[in-house]
Amino acid sequence: MSxxxxxxxxxxxxxxxxxxxxxxxxxxxxxxxxxxxxxxxGVIRINTDPNYAPQSVQKSDGTFEGFDIDTANEIARRxxxxxxxxxxxxxxxxxxxxxxxxxxxxGSVTITxxxxxxxxxxxxxxxxxxxxxxxxxxxxxxxxxLAGKAICVGSGTTYDQWLEGTLQLVDAPPPATPPAxxxxxxxxxxxxxxxxxxxxxxxxDGWLSSSTTVDTAIAAKTPVIKVGDPVxxxxxxxxxxNTVADRASLVEAVNKIVGDMHADGxxxxxxxxxxxxxxxxxxxxxxGSPSVSAAP
Numbered sequence: 001m002s003x004x005x006x007x008x009x010x011x012x013x014x015x016x017x018x019x020x021x022x023x024x025x026x027x028x029x030x031x032x033x034x035x036x037x038x039x040x041x042g043v044i045r046i047n048t049d050p051n052y053a054p055q056s057v058q059k060s061d062g063t064f065e066g067f068d069i070d071t072a073n074e075i076a077r078r079x080x081x082x083x084x085x086x087x088x089x090x091x092x093x094x095x096x097x098x099x100x101x102x103x104x105x106x107g108s109v110t111i112t113x114x115x116x117x118x119x120x121x122x123x124x125x126x127x128x129x130x131x132x133x134x135x136x137x138x139x140x141x142x143x144x145x146l147a148g149k150a151i152c153v154g155s156g157t158t159y160d161q162w163l164e165g166t167l168q169l170v171d172a173p174p175p176a177t178p179p180a181x182x183x184x185x186x187x188x189x190x191x192x193x194x195x196x197x198x199x200x201x202x203x204x205d206g207w208l209s210s211s212t213t214v215d216t217a218i219a220a221k222t223p224v225i226k227v228g229d230p231v232x233x234x235x236x237x238x239x240x241x242n243t244v245a246d247r248a249s250l251v252e253a254v255n256k257i258v259g260d261m262h263a264d265g266x267x268x269x270x271x272x273x274x275x276x277x278x279x280x281x282x283x284x285x286x287x288g289s290p291s292v293s294a295a296p
Contacts, residue, residue: 033246035079035253038103043084045102046072050087051191054216054274055108058087067212067274071125072106074266075238078257089188091156094119098241104254108210110158110234111170120247121237122255124171125267126280129230130159131211135197136223138205143228148181151206152193158234159208160184167232175232182206191217198222210234212275 038044048068050058056066064085076083086102093105096118108128111121132151134140140149153159161167163184167175187193190209194217197207207214207224208231217224238258240251261267267280 033249034103034244035250038081038250039079042081044076044079044081044104045084045086046076047086047088047093047102047105048072048107049090049189051189052108052213053191054212055210067126067270068106068108070270070273071261071267074261074270075106075254075257078260079253089156090154093239094156096241097243100244103240103250105239107239108236109239111237112158112161113168113170114166115239116170118242120240120242120251122251122258123262124235124237125258125261126236126271127172128210128212128234128236128279130162130175130208130232130234131214131230132227133207133209133214133224134227135202135205135207136225137202140205141225141227143176143179143231146179146182146206146227149179149183149206150185150204151179151182151208152185152187152196152204153208154190154193155186155188157190158232159190160186162208162232169232169234171235172233176229178231194220194222194224197224212279215275 032040048056048064050056050064052066052068054066056064056068058064072085073083088101090107093107093109094115109115109119109121111124132143132146134146138149140146151163153163158167158169162175163178163182165178169175185204187196190213193204193207193209194213196203198220206227211230214224214226218226238254240247262280268278271277271279
């Protein structure tokens with residue numbers, strides 16, 4: 001081979017290497033998204049409520065139990081990771097912009113149009129009636145009897161929104177009308193309301209929460225009674241912070257898992273275990289309204 005031909009071959013080879021390097025620099029491997037990062041870490045951070053039995057409660061040894069806890073652990077198992085629970089207050093969850101403090105919430109978050117502005121949701125994993133109660137000491141036995149009275153609700157909840165007249169729901173019939181002039185008495189969680197009544201406080205005459213939480217409180221001898229039929233019905237989903245740019249694959253994967261858990265009976269079994277009935281199939285309706293199917 002002549003010197004000129006050899007030099008030309010070397011030049012061509014160098015151009016190929018430089019060209020390949022340029023292409024490589026222009027087309028880097030895709031960065032891992034949120035789901036990939038979670039799987040790589042082997043842990044998903046799930047926020048829940050430590051004081052919302054029977055959905056979720058933190059026991060004296062620091063562990064958690066309840067319907068939401070079983071649901072969260074099963075979602076993590078199907079993702080192939082373990083769970084690290086966080087317990088940021090509920091109003092912080094529904095405000096959005098979680099600043100990477102946790103990855104998703106399995107904390108009985110009702111799906112509403114307003115919340116969908118800051119959160120992404122899976123399909124509903126269960127549905128609950130919102131049940132009004134009155135304290136036994138108040139002597140009130142009807143919903144109208146709570147007109148002008150203070151009603152205890154958890155901070156940031158749909159129960160507060162209902163009393164304020166701002167509640168909008170997804171996959172559920174319209175809510176009933178609140179008692180005229182009733183005002184919210186806000187504590188951090190729904191269970192704080194029940195525990196306040198049990199301790200003898202009389203700052204309010206009514207308490208509004210999910211029927212599951214109300215039934216648990218009554219079974220524990222909390223001095224309240226149910227007043228009337230449920231005032232609305234909620235569709236509850238797994239929630240995600242929608243400011244996370246690369247969350248789509250995580251939301252999609254968890255939504256599929258929720259659908260699979262509906263289809264294979266896992267969620268129904270959890271509901272029977274913790275509530276004694278299946279609240280995973282249909283959103284019922286307030287008194288006098290036709291039922292609305294909200295199948296996943």
